[in-house]
Amino acid sequence: LHAAIYQANPKAHAILHSHGPYSVALTLDGKDFSPPDFEGQLYFPRVPVVTIAYERYFAEAAQAVAGMLAEYPIVVVRGHGVYACAASLNLAYKWTCSLEHSAKTAFIARTAGRI
Numbered sequence: 796l797h798a799a800i801y802q803a804n805p806k807a808h809a810i811l812h813s814h815g816p817y818s819v820a821l822t823l824d825g826k827d828f829s830p831p832d833f834e835g836q837l838y839f840p841r842v843p844v845v846t847i848a849y850e851r852y853f854a855e856a857a858q859a860v861a862g863m864l865a866e867y868p869i870v871v872v873r874g875h876g877v878y879a880c881a882a883s884l885n886l887a888y889k890w891t892c893s894l895e896h897s898a899k900t901a902f903i904a905r906t907a908g909r910i
């Protein structure tokens with residue numbers, strides 16, 4: 796999967812895959828995620844969520860994720876996890892942490908009835 800991402804995006808020099816529980820939980824509805832906080836909106840106003848049937852994951856994930864990461868810095872695969880790619884490992888890590896932070900903030904705000 797990582798090789799497919801590098802092939803689809805020549806500017807990518809680092810890819811991170813993670814399983815942030817807030818990012819995964821808040822996107823289980825399959826809808827794209829829009830961070831409610833300033834920093835999240837600044838970095839990625841819309842985070843695409845890709846739905847791949849679990850039984851077809853290994854056959855379809857590489858092409859689906861690579862295609863999305865050619866257009867977006869970060870993508871969530873519904874029910875599984877997050878893929879981020881960037882020009883450096885530090886930036887890919889920053890995208891990963893920022894998304895999880897925004898998802899946690901959204902969870903808290905929803906729980907408190909603020910959004």
Ligand SMILES: [Zn+2]
Pocket residue numbers: 812813814875876
């Ligand atoms: Zn995984």
